Amino acid sequence: MAKKIQPIERCDCDVIHEEIVNKVREKMPQEETLYDLAELFKVFGDSTRIKILWALDESEMCVCDIAFLLNMTQSAISHQLRVLKQAELVKSRREGKIVFYSLEDEHVKQIFDQGLIHISEESNTHFRNRSKQRLTKGKLS
Secondary structure: OOOOOOOOOOOOOOOOOHHHHHHHHHHOOOHHHHHHHHHHHHHOOOHHHHHHHHHHHHOOEEHHHHHHHHOOOHHHHHHHHHHHHHOOOEEEEEEOOEEEEEEOOHHHHHHHHHHHHHHHOHHHHHHHHHHHHHHHOOOOO
């Protein structure tokens, strides 16, 4: 089924509101900061990583447990945990031969929770329905 692309609304004029533009420009973070933020959000763009974050929000877990929970190989989970750890979203601790993973800090939970709140708002019903359809098909893209 072809998607119908909705046109974006545009101004019917070419007026530049310099005062507003300058005010926003002064407050805009440095390019490097915005790049780092974009990279962080990319990490959240993978449904497997989201499932791992969800699980770690519930409890500290080892790779074996996460792999069993998500019906995936330990190798696949380890790869995703490496990405999450590099993004400083998860941390690990060793207890003998077992390595346990947990969320890095409260900020990760807050980012995750805000995302859930955003998609559950009534104004996002369409997005939520599409996401459910994709999850039913086994993918979230």
